[in-house]
Amino acid sequence: MALKLHGIPMSSCTARVLLCLYEKGLQFELLPVDLAAGVHKQQPYLPLNPFGLIPALEDGDFSLFESRAITRYLARKHNDIGTDLLRSNSLNESSIVDTWMEVEAHEFNGPMESIMHQLVRNPILEKPTDEKIIEGEMEKLAKVLDVYEERLSKYKYLAGDYYTMADLHHIPYMLYFMRTTKATVVTARQKVNAWWNDIISRPASIKVSESLKF
Amino acid sequence: MVVKVYGPVAAACPQRVLACLMEIGTEYEIIPVDLQTGEHKKPEFLARQPFGQVPVIYDGDFKLFESRAIIRYLAAKHGGHIGSNLLGRTIEEKALVDQWLEVEAHNFNDLVYTLVFQLVVLPRMGKRGDLALAHSSEQKLEKVLDIYEERLSKSDYLAGNSFTMADLSHLPGIRYLVEDAGMGHLIRGRKHVSAWWDTISSRPAWKKVMHLLN
Numbered sequence: 001m002a003l004k005l006h007g008i009p010m011s012s013c014t015a016r017v018l019l020c021l022y023e024k025g026l027q028f029e030l031l032p033v034d035l036a037a038g039v040h041k042q043q044p045y046l047p048l049n050p051f052g053l054i055p056a057l058e059d060g061d062f063s064l065f066e067s068r069a070i071t072r073y074l075a076r077k078h079n080d081i082g083t084d085l086l087r088s089n090s091l092n093e094s095s096i097v098d099t100w101m102e103v104e105a106h107e108f109n110g111p112m113e114s115i116m117h118q119l120v121r122n123p124i125l126e127k128p129t130d131e132k133i134i135e136g137e138m139e140k141l142a143k144v145l146d147v148y149e150e151r152l153s154k155y156k157y158l159a160g161d162y163y164t165m166a167d168l169h170h171i172p173y174m175l176y177f178m179r180t181t182k183a184t185v186v187t188a189r190q191k192v193n194a195w196w197n198d199i200i201s202r203p204a205s206i207k208v209s210e211s212l213k214f
Numbered sequence: 215m216v217v218k219v220y221g222p223v224a225a226a227c228p229q230r231v232l233a234c235l236m237e238i239g240t241e242y243e244i245i246p247v248d249l250q251t252g253e254h255k256k257p258e259f260l261a262r263q264p265f266g267q268v269p270v271i272y273d274g275d276f277k278l279f280e281s282r283a284i285i286r287y288l289a290a291k292h293g294g295h296i297g298s299n300l301l302g303r304t305i306e307e308k309a310l311v312d313q314w315l316e317v318e319a320h321n322f323n324d325l326v327y328t329l330v331f332q333l334v335v336l337p338r339m340g341k342r343g344d345l346a347l348a349h350s351s352e353q354k355l356e357k358v359l360d361i362y363e364e365r366l367s368k369s370d371y372l373a374g375n376s377f378t379m380a381d382l383s384h385l386p387g388i389r390y391l392v393e394d395a396g397m398g399h400l401i402r403g404r405k406h407v408s409a410w411w412d413t414i415s416s417r418p419a420w421k422k423v424m425h426l427l428n
Binding site: 050051062064065066068069072073076077091092095096098099101102103105106107110144147150151 | 264265276278279280282283286287290291305306308309310312313315316317319320321324358361364365
């Protein structure tokens with residue numbers, strides 16, 4: 001039975017799952033969710049994600065929400081095909097992957113999300129852009145990227161010398177971010193920039209990049 | 215082998231790790247880190263955890279940070295049968311544990327952090343908290359906990375009918391809300407959330423963590 005992903009390609013969280021599906025070479029159906037009509041906040045969508053957010057996954061009778069839980073599920077279930085995203089054959093390696101997934105979720109995502117809300121979402125909603133917020137969040141992001149620069153001077157990717165889910169989870173927001181004037185915070189850091197250029201040139205990343213348009 | 219845990223017992227993230235260690239019955243040693251004097255931002259500690267945060271663990275030579283990555287590792291490495299139950303046994307069970315761990319990390323944690331920071335931490339430092347920000351976080355948390363109430367009316371615990379890492383991960387945050395931030399009504403005002411909190415907070419492992427606080 002086919003995998004069904006409820007979401008839209010432009011959504012960073014949906015894109016996170018799409019990247020995983022493409023890396024694994026899995027067949028799936030993307031079922032668009034009409035956000036403007038508030039479909040995600042009502043029945044019949046709510047049982048799939050009671051927080052009224054996208055994406056949600058259906059795998060036969062089983063359903064799941066939270067993009068980072070969905071990517072883990074898909075990578076774990078289909079461990080032996082496509083890219084080895086979780087390094088599950090080694091507990092130590094997979095724990096380091098877990099660590100840098102947590103870093104993405106707790107250190108990187110917060111500032112990145114705030115900046116993208118100011119730079120991209122607010123103009124669309126015809127709300128003002130708060131430069132003070134952008135400045136504060138850019139400072140936090142710069143400090144995080146300093147740590148990444150140090151890390152990536154020792155290893156090719158965040159969890160070691162192999163591409164993993166820890167790198168993948170960064171891609172959606174960065175795809176948008178790198179099109180803004182703030183991208184210099186990445187391009188100015190040699191190792192981070194090289195890492196970014198590497199992960200964005202993967203076939204799965206190119207495919208998702210093409211659909212992340214607004 | 216004794217697991218070394220760097221961090222103060224009073225802080226939420228070390229408590230998450232300690233709760234896990236108590237559940238699986240693994241020997242540990244706590245090496246306190248003095249957050250008040252900024253020990254966690256000094257070079258010696260930054261060499262252990264480059265983001266300057268607690269906790270960090272050492273299991274022999276193997277070092278790990280980010281509490282939610284640490285608990286996964288400990289359960290898998292030292293947890294045996296109890297550890298497997300905490301993480302979920304089947305692929306679907308593991309996915310549901312992951313889903314509710316993500317809910318805690320992305321829909322619950324930041325709101326609790328803001329509330330505790332504004333209402334407890336800043337006043338303790340002799341500064342004034344932002345009450346408007348605290349109030350808006352409280353209102354958002356009310357909506358999140360309504361969804362928890364709905365979930366817990368259908369299953370005894372978040373990921374199903376057994377206690378898992380998803381429930382454990384909430385223990386430190388809810389304790390702060392109820393006992394320090396004066397937000398007990400958020401829990402007590404919801405029949406199923408209240409019963410769930412009573413059940414999970416009366417587990418012997420959590421009581422041992424609380425004992426360490428005294």
